[in-house]
Amino acid sequence: MLIRTIIALALLGAAPPVLAQAPPLPTPLPGDGPEDAKLKRLFYDQDERDLRYNPIGAIYRGDLRYAGSIGDPYTDAAQARALRFTRDDLKAIRAIDRARLTATDQIAYDVFLDGAERDRRGFAPGLVKIGRAMPINHFGGYQTFYPDFASGKGAAPFTTVLDYDNNLKRNAQYAALYDRVIARFREGLRAGIVEPKLTVRNMIEQFDNLLGQGVEGSVFYQPVTMFPPAIPAADRVRLTAAYAAQVRDVIQPAHRKIRDFLADEYLARARDTVGLSAMPGGNAYYAYRIETSTTLPMTAAAVHALGLQEVARDTAQMQAQAARIGWTGTLPQLFDRMRTDPRFQPTSATDVRAGYAAIARAVDAHVDEQFALRPKAPLELRPVPAFREKTAASGSYEEGTPDGSRPGIFYYDTYDLPSRYTWGMDSLYLHEAIPGHHFQISLAQENAKLPAFMRFGGNTAYVEGWALYAESLYAAFGQERDPYDRMGGLNDDMLRAMRLVVDSGLHAMGWSREQAIAYILANSPESRTDATAEVERYIANPGQALAYKIGQLTILKLKAEAQAALGATFDPRAFHAVVLDTGALPMLVLEKKVRAWIAAGGGMPAA
Structure with a gap:
């Protein structure tokens, strides 16, 4: 789910709510106490922090405060920062008394703690070493989603001159990240941790497809073929020239560089095997x-x-x-x-x-x-x-x-x-x-x-x-x-x-x-x-x-439990509401929530 491409806002004639400043602090809900307030402030601060360092994710949410950046993926600073943030989050959540939270906030507490603990385990040195060595592949990498994101038919807005200029900035950073990707791949080559040959060949084909579009056929050029009426004529001329130059002189060379690296240097040393168990540390990584x-x-x-x-x-x-x-x-x-x-x-x-x-x-x-x-x-x-x-x-x-x-x-x-x-x-x-x-x-x-x-x-x-x-x-x-x-x-x-x-x-x-x-x-x-x-x-x-x-079987099991316990009073609308109304829960948290709902009689959850 994790490739993101969305229809152009300009074509829809509508834009998401644009945030030019930090959103207001969370409003207390009826029944909230001091611990609930601390929890909500933790969540707010964590979200603001993460939006700052994940500008593309912010854009998907209609937050354009950092729209001139894509962040700093594949850097040592980003990795060190993520570890520090995980440790800070764990310290903060453990300082809150779960027993004094409302029922809904207890669920939120459990979800946050579960995720932070799992993130912490992911920073084990052996796991980090493998993750660094294989930064992208044909199913997960910037080349799989960013071209569409920046095409004028994706989530990035193109309604103002600033939107077009911010996209030029992001595109330049996108092109530059491939030098860091190549450095990570070379790190893996030195450690004997490499991608399978078949994923490398698939990536080469993806970059060949992007290169084959040329300049005016490139998805990166397309925003200047669909200017909204609000863009002045002089800016259209300037932006059209800037986009053509960027595709020709920045993006295509970056694609060519990563493509040639994969084909000429990396492919011959990639694995003939396909499973993680064939790599040093692969079994632990798979676990x-x-x-x-x-x-x-x-x-x-x-x-x-x-x-x-x-x-x-x-x-x-x-x-x-x-x-x-x-x-x-x-x-x-x-x-x-x-x-x-x-x-x-x-x-x-x-x-x-x-x-x-x-x-x-x-x-x-x-x-x-x-x-x-x-x-x-x-x-x-x-x-x-x-x-x-x-x-x-x-x-x-x-x-x-x-x-x-x-x-x-x-x-x-x-x-x-x-x-x-x-x-x-x-x-x-x-x-x-x-x-x-x-x-x-x-x-x-x-x-x-x-x-x-x-x-x-x-x-x-x-x-x-x-x-x-x-x-x-x-x-x-x-x-x-x-x-x-x-x-x-x-x-x-x-x-x-x-x-x-x-x-x-x-x-x-x-x-x-x-x-x-x-x-x-x-x-x-x-x-x-x-x-x-x-x-x-x-x-x-x-x-x-x-x-x-795993997820389907868990939900089906809980539905069967509810039907057996509630009998003729079981309402599929109420069951679906209780499963859906608090977002994506870890399986053990979901089981606990639904079983509490069953024990309470299985009615429609409060809005």
Whole structure:
């Protein structure tokens, strides 16, 4: 979720609330005592500090106080500062008496402490050494999100001359950071900690795509092709020349330098292996990645065993669904049919968009039956930008602004159209859009009663777990009426189950890329294109893919507990409200909250 691209504010004719000074201090709520006031001030100070050092994150929130900067990523100063801030946060939170906080603030206390403790563990020298040595890859790096951010069709505003000038400043800093990235990669070369060859080749291709755009075709040039009326003619001339010069003389040379470094110096010394266990300290690093993704102290072996269990369960459901279809062959034969039958293959990008628009209309008709809480932010459908469509997921979500002035975006991928099967569209929309990421992320950031770290932050197990849980609501939203669509929904659940097996297999058990792809193809109707992209994603981003199933299973378990305890009084709208109304919680904190709600009778949470 963590690639951010949002529709241009200028094209919308609306801008987020612009902050030119610090927001007001938090207002005490009824029932707050001295400890609550201390807690809220801690959260406020921490947020102000983090916005200052994360200007891009601030821009996504409509805060333009630091809009001429991208911060100082990949510097020793940033790393030392982060460690100091983590220690300061822990000292401050421990000085507050949790027992004297309100119930809501106790939840906030627990979430903050949980995150700070995990951050502290991440500064273990062995973990830092690996993180420094592999600063970017094809799934996580500035080249994967910043070009779109700065394109005039992203989150960066382009409504004033100052906006255009600030973007020039940010772009110059973006180009300069690649020297630091190269230095970190060379540090890894000296330590024998290097990326796999396949992620290096994918990065080279990404930079080749950016270089291939030239100057006036570059995404970085596009803001001067869409000036809003308020920009004076003289400034348009100046800015057009400045943007062309910057692309030609600053950005393209920086892309060429990192591209040539990767191709000419780094690739030959990169790993043929793909898993973390093949690197010095890799097992400990993977254990930490598991914890950060799941918020639980799970071992790789436990993850793998759970995955095998879930794969077996999904296989049994697929076999039952195949019987309903009337299929008399084997599951692998059915998978081949689903991959190759032209009836399941869209013929144009227009067909894909029309399909998702129809799903959106059908889902909207049932929202009030399941949700009392709905976000203000609208939702827009957009194709994945061409420069990253080959390595992108089938779908992704990017959040709007807290006041709803900028929509959330559901991005759908139209690369290799025959592999964008119609039987997978229902569940993908439920996951990425409504009621998945769009509802969860928007409701959190629109809740001004929450501290900023809970409105705008979170953990992957909750965020992706909620979105996967949203797929299970297909019947309530009138989706998957076609039996092949239900098979597609089962396939998407199977994919998340297989992630537990494949991710742990790759990074803890010596699996090869080819072995992992073969496992996915044998157990699902995923196309080879998607299976390859999935496996290369797990290789590039260890542990992240584990979060989906862990979060989903936690929410499903809590829902079953609530239904058993509350019986006929169980209201799905109240259950969804209590899960959603305090942002993304670590799994143990979420369990504690929901069980307290059940014990109190399971009514609609107070607004």
